[in-house]
Amino acid sequence: MRIFLKLAGAVLLWLGNAQAQPFLPTSPDSVLERLPVVTSRDDRELRQLQQQLNTAPDNIDLAITTARRLIETARKQAEPRYYGYAEAVLNRCWQLPQPPAEVLLLRATIRQHRHDFQGALADLQTILADQPAHFQARLTEAVILGVQGEYSAALRDCLLLTRLGNRQIAATCIGNIQSLNGQARPAYRYLYDIITNSPARDPEQQLWSLTVLAEIAVRLGDIKAAEAHFLTAMALAPGDVYLLSAYADFLLDQHRPTEIISLLKDHARADGLLLRLALAEQVSSAEALAGHVAELEARIAAYRQRGDAFHQREEARYSLHLLKQPEQALNLALANWQVQREPADARLVLEAALAAGAAQAKAKPVLDWIRHNQLEDTQLQALAKQLESS
Amino acid sequence: MMRHFLLIWLLLMSTAVSAHKPSDSYLLINSNEQQIQGQWDIALRDLNYAIGLDDNSDGQITWGELQHHHDNIAAYALARLSISTDNNSCSNHVTEQLVDNHSDGAYSVLRFQVSCPSPVRMLKVHYQLFFDFDLSHRGLLRMIQNGSTQTAVFSPEHRQRTFELATVSMWQEFIDFAREGIWHIWVGYDHILFLLSLLLPAVVVRKDKSWQAVEQFRPAFVEVLKIVTAFTVAHSITLSLAALSIINLPSRWVESAIAASVVIAAFNNLYPVIQKRLWICAFAFGLVHGLGFASVLTDLGLPKASLVTALVAFNVGVEIGQFAIISLFLPLAFILRGSWFYRRLTLGFGSVLIATVAMFWLLDRSLALGLLA
Numbered sequence: 001m002r003i004f005l006k007l008a009g010a011v012l013l014w015l016g017n018a019q020a021q022p023f024l025p026t027s028p029d030s031v032l033e034r035l036p037v038v039t040s041r042d043d044r045e046l047r048q049l050q051q052q053l054n055t056a057p058d059n060i061d062l063a064i065t066t067a068r069r070l071i072e073t074a075r076k077q078a079e080p081r082y083y084g085y086a087e088a089v090l091n092r093c094w095q096l097p098q099p100p101a102e103v104l105l106l107r108a109t110i111r112q113h114r115h116d117f118q119g120a121l122a123d124l125q126t127i128l129a130d131q132p133a134h135f136q137a138r139l140t141e142a143v144i145l146g147v148q149g150e151y152s153a154a155l156r157d158c159l160l161l162t163r164l165g166n167r168q169i170a171a172t173c174i175g176n177i178q179s180l181n182g183q184a185r186p187a188y189r190y191l192y193d194i195i196t197n198s199p200a201r202d203p204e205q206q207l208w209s210l211t212v213l214a215e216i217a218v219r220l221g222d223i224k225a226a227e228a229h230f231l232t233a234m235a236l237a238p239g240d241v242y243l244l245s246a247y248a249d250f251l252l253d254q255h256r257p258t259e260i261i262s263l264l265k266d267h268a269r270a271d272g273l274l275l276r277l278a279l280a281e282q283v284s285s286a287e288a289l290a291g292h293v294a295e296l297e298a299r300i301a302a303y304r305q306r307g308d309a310f311h312q313r314e315e316a317r318y319s320l321h322l323l324k325q326p327e328q329a330l331n332l333a334l335a336n337w338q339v340q341r342e343p344a345d346a347r348l349v350l351e352a353a354l355a356a357g358a359a360q361a362k363a364k365p366v367l368d369w370i371r372h373n374q375l376e377d378t379q380l381q382a383l384a385k386q387l388e389s390s
Numbered sequence: 391m392m393r394h395f396l397l398i399w400l401l402l403m404s405t406a407v408s409a410h411k412p413s414d415s416y417l418l419i420n421s422n423e424q425q426i427q428g429q430w431d432i433a434l435r436d437l438n439y440a441i442g443l444d445d446n447s448d449g450q451i452t453w454g455e456l457q458h459h460h461d462n463i464a465a466y467a468l469a470r471l472s473i474s475t476d477n478n479s480c481s482n483h484v485t486e487q488l489v490d491n492h493s494d495g496a497y498s499v500l501r502f503q504v505s506c507p508s509p510v511r512m513l514k515v516h517y518q519l520f521f522d523f524d525l526s527h528r529g530l531l532r533m534i535q536n537g538s539t540q541t542a543v544f545s546p547e548h549r550q551r552t553f554e555l556a557t558v559s560m561w562q563e564f565i566d567f568a569r570e571g572i573w574h575i576w577v578g579y580d581h582i583l584f585l586l587s588l589l590l591p592a593v594v595v596r597k598d599k600s601w602q603a604v605e606q607f608r609p610a611f612v613e614v615l616k617i618v619t620a621f622t623v624a625h626s627i628t629l630s631l632a633a634l635s636i637i638n639l640p641s642r643w644v645e646s647a648i649a650a651s652v653v654i655a656a657f658n659n660l661y662p663v664i665q666k667r668l669w670i671c672a673f674a675f676g677l678v679h680g681l682g683f684a685s686v687l688t689d690l691g692l693p694k695a696s697l698v699t700a701l702v703a704f705n706v707g708v709e710i711g712q713f714a715i716i717s718l719f720l721p722l723a724f725i726l727r728g729s730w731f732y733r734r735l736t737l738g739f740g741s742v743l744i745a746t747v748a749m750f751w752l753l754d755r756s757l758a759l760g761l762l763a
Binding site: 021022023024025027028029030031032033034035036041043047050078079080081083084085087088089091269270271295298299301302303305306307308 | 410411412413414429431434435436438439442444447449450451452453454456457488489490492493494495496499501521522523524525526527528530541543
């Protein structure tokens with residue numbers, strides 16, 4: 001009953017919000033918008049680069065440098081606008097009959113960001129056909145194939161990386177894939193040894209390895225180890241959106257909502273983090289829930305208005321846990337399953353199927369997939385068992 | 391080597407977590423018969439990137455800073471939005487600038503008035519805000535016409551949309567054009583007088599060089615019906631041909647010919663040349679009057695999408711106007727047909743009066759004196 005009252009409140013708030021009237025601020029000092037701290041400096045540098053580019057539009061190297069800086073900024077600020085800026089900068093290079101490998105790589109990255117995995121893979125394959133030893137292209141392909149659940153192809157890429165230099169990156173790549181493919185414990189030990197005995201000097205590399213390690217520990221049910229890896233990683237990159245959401249998911253499963261709320265309350269701008277914040281508020285019956293659910297609803301509506309799909313994984317989770325509409329959630333989760341096949345995607349299908357009281361057949365592709373890949377994940381095993389006995 | 395690894399972390403984030411949606415602006419255009427108004431919500435983040443709003447670089451945009459850039463914002467934005475009708479561009483001017491909060495942050499709200507050469511039957515909206523540097527930006531348009539809403543999304547690939555204002559309510563358009571038709575008959579004295587001149591003798595017959603009242607209503611009614619039908623068919627033909635630009639005659643000739651037709655019709659009542667088959671006369675001159683109607687229709691601006699509707703509606707309006715005049719005239723004339731009043735004063739003196747007025751028009755129009763501007 002309580003949740004219904006809250007939802008009614010959320011709908012009212014949303015309606016009110018939708019009809020919000022433009023207003024005239026009262027004081028010249030009232031702050032309308034806060035920009036990320038780095039924005040102004042970044043923007044100034046980027047504008048300078050773009051001005052240079054405007055005077056020399058055919059300078060491909062300058063375009064690549066600018067686009068690369070823009071994509072880095074997009075990632076650093078978790079601001080998707082910069083992908084659009086990067087696209088505009090590269091647009092001219094894409095028209096070339098044979099774009100250079102760097103240009104294709106950047107396009108693959110942007111396409112991947114838009115979840116256009118096929119488009120991204122096509123660009124990467126063009127690069128690799130010409131330069132089979134292109135490290136970044138090989139790595140990106142491995143990651144995308146891993147997300148799609150193409151483990152043997154992904155593993156082939158990872159193994160090639162070992163011959164191309166960086167040991168830790170190759171090890172993280174291999175460990176990640178193997179852990180999803182029936183070898184979770186050896187993969188964990190292998191990766192753990194590498195990063196403790198010879199940690200990478202580059203914090204980005206270290207961050208990736210630690211996160212993968214934490215996620216393997218979560219799947220194995222080793223809560224203590226997972227927590228330790230998460231905290232080490234968080235110390236390296238406290239505001240990172242990916243890490244925050246992975247850690248928040250971990251805390252949700254550990255029934256520690258208050259920690260999530262204090263962790264995420266200042267990060268509600270990111271859709272994925274707002275979703276986790278609302279989920280935590282639901283568990284702890286926090287006051288702010290109604291407002292945040294309304295906010296999510298408004299954001300989903302805004303995506304729909306511009307003709308984009310809100311990220312299906314997040315929308316499925318929103319429908320399942322916050323809207324309590326398991327049938328709709330199941331459809332979204334199954335559609336998402338056609339695009340992404342990470343453990344989190346499998347889990348959503350199983351949870352939605354259970355909540356909807358759906359026939360086992362609906363979730364069969366996912367159940368078969370878990371068995372076929374010998375996926376070791378304590379949460380998934382429990383859900384699968386529940387579903388099969390129901 | 392370092393260069394390669396800059397993208398590693400990105401790989402993860404991009405597949406797993408959405409940050410928030412890319413840039414959008416919200417454009418609302420509200421049009422009705424009287425005016426067209428616009429409201430454009432543009433994100434402060436985008437404006438900050440495009441023209442710089444954070445003057446003191448403290449990572450915060452205040453109302454004071456925004457106000458300081460208001461002129462700049464208005465000029466920047468409106469230069470990237472063009473609204474036009476069939477072939478004329480409209481001008482936009484800002485009426486006020488406010489602030490609103492959307493789900494992803496604060497927006498500058500630009501309210502503006504659109505002035506188009508009237509009448510507006512279609513609107514072409516060309517949008518190119520931010521497309522020069524952001525290919526993921528979208529312009530979300532909500533077009534409200536007389537209460538009904540259409541939406542459109544502008545992208546770098548689709549920068550232009552055309553809205554037929556007529557398609558939204560064809561019925562309303564039909565009514566509008568029919569009303570114009572009625573109005574035109576009502577204020578177009580030349581058409582009324584021409585029709586009256588032809589109708590006046592319908593309730594009498596010429597016998598032994600004088601007018602005698604007809605015996606029965608029926609032949610009078612049939613006579614009127616024939617005349618009006620012939621007139622209607624004729625002017626419908628030329629109206630359509632002229633409105634479709636198949637024939638195009640100078641309006642001075644047409645207007646003069648209409649005046650001349652009234653003169654001739656009135657004189658025919660005084661010195662009858664044609665007594666039988668007056669409907670042929672009505673048909674011949676009806677062709678000329680149709681050309682006159684067409685010039686009105688062209689002035690109104692015909693909607694391309696619903697030309698036929700407009701033509702039919704205008705014609706229907708003209709018929710309704712005519713019918714109103716006849717239904718007043720015929721019973722009255724029939725009752726009075728035997729009286730001295732009708733035969734002398736109305737038919738005789740009336741025709742003289744009509745001929746005089748029409749002669750005056752003829753001179754005025756053919757010589758372009760401009761006495762009755």
